[in-house]
Amino acid sequence: MAIVDDIRAAMKAAMKAGETERRDHARVVLAEFQRLPTKEVDDARAVKILRALAASEREMLKARGEERSGFLDFVEEFLPRMMDEAEIRAWIEANVDLSAYPNRLQAMRPIMEALSGQADGALVKRVLSGM
Template sequence: MADKTAQYGWDASTGISLYDKIRQDMKTSMINKDTQVRDTMRLIMGAFPEITVPITLESGKKSTRAKTPEEITDEDIQNIIRKFVKSEKTVLEIKKETSSNYLTLLESYLPKMATTQEIEAWIKSNVDFSAIKSPMQAMGTVMKHFGKLADGNQVKAILQGMTVKK
């Protein structure tokens, strides 16, 4: 299974939108009769109607409508995939497992997360601890820089580790 899923996944540097890549991988998985990948792509594509844009009706009432394929951004799709990843991690936690093929496949469509070393290096070079009372006050600054590429719990653990070192 691991070698089969190697052909799937997405990277922003490929020059293809995430929307198009998911549609392309859906076709490939159907041709290859790879049901797990096919079902995962269907799950992601099935959530596309949840991607909405606010509108105001003629009556003045606020509403929403589903985005057209041209309006869907990579970030919209990544948010959907992140919801599925979070859900799968919860299921795995209950099962007392650490990973699954489904989780690995989903994560292959997301940008690579920042490593602990990358976060620590950025904190050491960009955060002035003498100006703040507690290293935890730097949490907002660090999360603003890394955004969704860093897990909040991971950043918190790193900052708490720096508190111990002082």
């Protein structure tokens, strides 16, 4: 099932269960998808929008001195799991010939293209610097 369909299903379930806060979170996210010029939202586009919403929410929470919110938890529920440092290191060792690059950090572009949406760029950079 696509991410958009998962969010719609979560909204319907929240409505049936009387969870108004969760329902409202789903409505906000779905409204963001509706703002796109095309009404068809693929998973890659949905992830990009969800990441932007999460980043915006984190900034607002930081400004208020808070750490978590129900909206941030809701958005992160639908984001794919990010790779940790050990997984990134193992993937690089198995798939990238670092000797082909004069500088290890020059491998960032192909690595990030291959791991798009699965790994944080800052973490990948830290792993490459430590290899």
